[in-house]
Amino acid sequence: MKYKVIFVNWTQPFFYNNKGKEYDLVDYEILINKVSVINARKFLKVPIKLYTDDVGYSFYEKHNMLELFDEIDVDTLNKHNEHTLDAGKWWTSGKSIAIGKEESPFLFLDNDFIVRSELPKSIFDYDLVHTHWELHRGKYFVTDELIKEYEVPINNFNQRMLMPNTSFVFMNDKRLQENYYSNHVNVVLKEYKDIPEWLWLLSDQSILGYCARELNSKVGCIEDKTYLGFSEEQLFSDVSQKDCGYSPMWVDSNSSNIIGNFKYWHIWLDKFTIKKDLKYRKFVINKLNNILNENKDKVLM
Secondary structure, three states: OOOEEEEEEOOHHHHHHOOOOOOOOOHHHHHHHHHHHHHHHHHHOOOEEEEEOHHHHHHHHHOOOHHHOOEEEOHHHHHHOOOOOOOOOOOOHHHHHHHHHOOOOEEEEOOOEEEOOOOOHHHHHOOEEEOOEEEOOHHHOOOHHHHHHHOOOOOOOOOOOOEEOOOEEEEOOHHHHHHHHHHHHHHHOOOOOOOOHHHHHHHHHHHHHHHHHHOOOOEEEOOOEEEEOOOHHHHOOOOOOOOOOOOOOEEEOOOOOEOOOOOEEEHHHHHHHHHHOHHHHHHHHHHHHHHHHHOHHHOOO
């Protein structure tokens, strides 16, 4: 099947937190992004497309990264920038817009998602394949009462279902894509008294799950584990697995639609440690640089 890989860099969220500054990323974030793109090219062997805006284009040009991509779209996110939505709160909206606008089939990858093998052919039998299922809890849990209180314009809401993680999204159904896009736009362009974390996450991941259920889409995921939000393993270092009722970060999934034989490194899980632990940061940077050195013909150093 012919498809392409898309990456997205929407710069507007940066300026809501860094008013008056020039757009920039820390060095290791740039390195991660480079490796994500070259590994996608190396293992998937399909065209690579970047969605960004004018500021992002200038940034990639400054860092000699334009050559990494076969195609670059700035018009889509430039147009999205014309809206007055709070990009600091809806910080993944650019991703959702690109997923809604790209011609399917395609594979979206987060800028820190590094593929390490070919895609299993079984992926192409699905309308949607995502990374893993999540059980939202804490500040990300949404109730029927909250939807009514905030008057959220959302179709097919279900507070009890699992939600797809969208760091890896293989989209192969135009109806699902269009439904997701229209629901996302309806949510983020509406005015609210405030924008809590659950509302942002609903606009990104949750809506995709609701739309897939509404359309009875054939959905698969690449992980056989479900992520448990706000688990004891994730939040408390002094809790033991032997403690009564211990909650792990990952639990076994009962889904039959698991896509096996796919290798990847999603650095999102390491971001906190990279930022705080200098020794671990150096280890990751060395590992990433080794990948670059092995692929000099695929990236402009």
